[in-house]
Amino acid sequence: MQRPDADPAAGTPAYDLIELFFFAYRDFVSDPDRILAEYGFGRAHHRVLHFVDRQPGLTIAELLDILRITKQSLNRVLKELIEKGFITSSTGTADRRQRHLQTTAAGHDLALSFSQLQTQRIMRAMGDLDPGAKRLISGYLLRMIDADDRAHVERLVFGGKN
Amino acid sequence: MQRPDADPAAGTPAYDLIELFFFAYRDFVSDPDRILAEYGFGRAHHRVLHFVDRQPGLTIAELLDILRITKQSLNRVLKELIEKGFITSSTGTADRRQRHLQTTAAGHDLALSFSQLQTQRIMRAMGDLDPGAKRLISGYLLRMIDADDRAHVERLVFGGKN
């Protein structure tokens, strides 16, 4: 429980970037909240819908790995999305133990409307930056991710299905 | 409840930046989590401790305004931080209805250790970028914040006490 004395090598904390990141993320996730409330959904539903839409055919285990939650937590949210007709679950053909998840047409439209809202905010913030500046920002965000997870995220973000 | 058809003007969603922002923020807040658990604290405690440490003398109303939670939610967390000796609350002199919050020495040390952890991650991600690139990134994050809140955040982040 003993905190070490302030590490002299740590220098002055980057309070500006710490706080800007906090406020930027808060507003970034707030856009979809208004729509989610209309459906009785929360942010957990948003996350599940997003990743299923982006990776059709995703299995339960893969989804748990991305979200880093327990299957009990996922189950309630996923069940609601399936019951309300936004996601379908189908038994695997190669391995019949697995379930492959997909968005329905309604699910895809909803996921797309969330992504478009968030893209609007990103584009407003990018303004008229040149492509080099955009690469710089996405590189920065990538390096903010734990090093031992970075390859996994890169595959997921840039590489379609694995 | 009717979602509009996909806005043709919206273009292709920026899936890469949406997802990078999600994963980056997750890892960014995960660093302090390990320490918080030692004290039986959660992220709510971290946020309160951080802003009180950054703005000594902050009142309850000002803190509620920054965190955008209800005073009932704040109260439980704040009470624990006071009881465990990380924050002090003192009656205002000019206006005796107000309470002015401050971190104790222990509270300041704890807040500093969180900020240093997060600064390490930020500096690793910044790598050897030049100062112009750093300004570009903080400008981007600032513009991700709701326009009508940006001035408030700027004062708070760059301007010390209001």
Place this chain on the structure above:
DNA sequence: TGAGATATGTCAATAAGGCTGACTTAAAAA
């Protein structure tokens, strides 16, 4: 083929961190 491992699903209890609504007290302001 049979044993064990794996993928999923489910029940129950618990916790953190939010919320609304109602009400009190003390102090300032009109």
Place this chain on the structure above:
DNA sequence: TTTTTAAGTCAGCCTTATTGACATATCTCA
């Protein structure tokens, strides 16, 4: 003096997460 404001508190509820235990179907390997 009346009204408004700042803070504190009680009670109940919701969402999203947790752990632990267990059931079922299916695959894999010896």
